[in-house]
Amino acid sequence: MPHPDTALPGAPVLDTLETPDAIRNLTPAQLKTLADEVRTETIDVVSKTGGHLGSALGVVELTVALHHVFETPRDILIWDVGHQTYPHKILTGRRDRIRTLRQGGGLSGFTKRSESVYDPFGAAHAATSISAALGFCAARDLKGEDNRVIAVIGDGSMSAGMAYEAMNNAAETTKNLTVILNDNDMSIAPPVGGMSAYLANLVSGGAYQAVRRWGKSVAERLPRSLFELVRKGEEFSRTYVTGGTFFEELGFYYVGPIDGHDMENLLSVLKRVRGITDRPVLVHVVTQKGKGYVPAETAADKYHGVAKFDVITGEQSKPKANAPGYTEVFAAELIKRAHIDPKVVAITAAMPSGTGLDRFSEVFPDRTYDVGIAEQHAVTFAAGLAADGMKPFCALYSTFLQRGYDQVAHDVALQDLPVRFAIDRAGLVGADGATHAGTFDIGYLGTLPGMMIMAASDEAELAAMIATATAYDDGPSAFRYPRGEGVGVEIPALAEPLQVGKGRIVREGSKVAILSLGARLQESLKAADWLAARGLSTTVADARFAKPLDRDLVMQLAKHHECLITVEEGAMGGFGAFVLHYLAAEGALDHGLKIRTLTLPDVFQDHDKPEKMYADAGLDAHGIAAAAMKALGFSDADIAKAAVKG
């Protein structure tokens, strides 16, 4: 049911859906109306919350049709990435909370098991759906049950290796699986690669275009006798519509391409496909990203991820920036380096705008590689470039680099290859939540021998780290920087490389030392002010390098202060652990040093405003100061008083 205060007027079908399964009783005409209503509601919601609008608008009819034809949640419906599921959430018992989307305490912007039984599998990273669906199929088949399992995967996500690993296993695992390939000819940017070209060929092929021209449904055009052949296991797709040989060779029935906005067509195809249990089926559905909302349909990114916006004009209300964003600084600095050094090349895995490499590619189109959603390949591709003397900058979000970890270990680090990892979105990211938090990279990279790791405390430091990585050819290096804007410091015309493995003292004190790695430095300085106001003289140092550790600096801080606090925007097992290992090995912990390692908490933090999440994690100024005071034996009451004073 709608929320009484916020529901849009005039959604007669949606308003009368008492329970999600009521959708199964609707007529095709009502389903069409329902789709229109859901689309209107989705636009209205995202205009107020921000979020992934274009993908959601593209699957409205598909979502309605799937919930009508299949018996969800008994039938398992798995959405790849999950960023397109706002219509699904509206239809599956979450309409009353849909306006809390991506807000603290509210609905997740992705599928999430803890949120609803209609989300049987959580997601946010691409190309997991077919593997997970196969797992559900195998479990079902072992249990002797007969529910259907459906995976919906986008054309962009089809560039990821996992999708092929799963398709390669599908026919051997089960005979009863439906994969819906939602082809809107878009990733976040236009999709790249051979598979994308193959799909485009299928769509531009004569039969699909003819079906559209004649306005007839594919299912209607398909003689029933042919469907009967399918049921008997005969190969029919090549003669049926336009091709799909690739999928057929992997053991799927290929059905399509079909128009994903034509409700009747969708319903009849899905109903027929539902009955196929002798081979996995792949239904190729053609949709339009942003469908039904002109500003989205006409946007270059098809309104992939948007801020709040004015529904009439489509204008997004992005707050005015006070300083350049870290991503922007990365792009600008890399361009400078590439002008000087012809060996500098850049790699993105389907995130050209997110990583700033769209700007780099405007200047150096031949030195930019968008490999699609393929982080594993991106890393090993970079390793190959490095092995042949180039200076590859592999620009990935921290959370997506996780997917290429074995490649980092086996192909890069083990061979000591000078791949430069530009790790964007390091630390908490806010509304995207736990799936996108860049939490683990310090730990997972730090365990690898020979890996140099830097973390930028402001945008000038980021520029210096790019200079350092460009100059450093002795092995792999990484520099991490957060989502959002810098602190407003001046960036030199051409930054100087840093001395490898050396941090810096930012403020001198005597009792407490705060050793910060990365962009919590500003909060550390505020904490030092706070502590100073309590008479606790505080040194603040910027470690710059998690690896190699500035051992002299660490030892000096440990020896000359009563209390040492390390601060990092990462999970435990990272920088603080490296400091502890070193001090323990040197016996520096044997004489009463009060040391605390402040990290992100050992939980997956739900989405919220980043400031709030950092405060919850104890990584804001108050949390840092409180940790120092607590270590020095102050009572909670004293600490609370200090907070009020501060």
Ligand SMILES: Cc1ncc(C[n+]2csc(CCOP(=O)(O)OP(=O)(O)O)c2C)c(N)n1
């Ligand atoms: C492993 C991974 N890499 C990158 C991303 C970032 N990402 C989110 S959605 C998206 C595009 C997905 O394209 P597609 O599957 O076609 O869905 P569409 O947005 O077109 O609906 C990308 C690159 C991700 N979620 N996961």
Ligand SMILES: CC(=O)[C@@H](O)[C@H](O)COP(=O)(O)O
């Ligand atoms: C769904 C997805 O993975 C991306 O769209 C992501 O939400 C982008 O995040 P940024 O806004 O930080 O680029």
Ligand SMILES: [Mg+2]
């Ligand atoms: Mg797509």
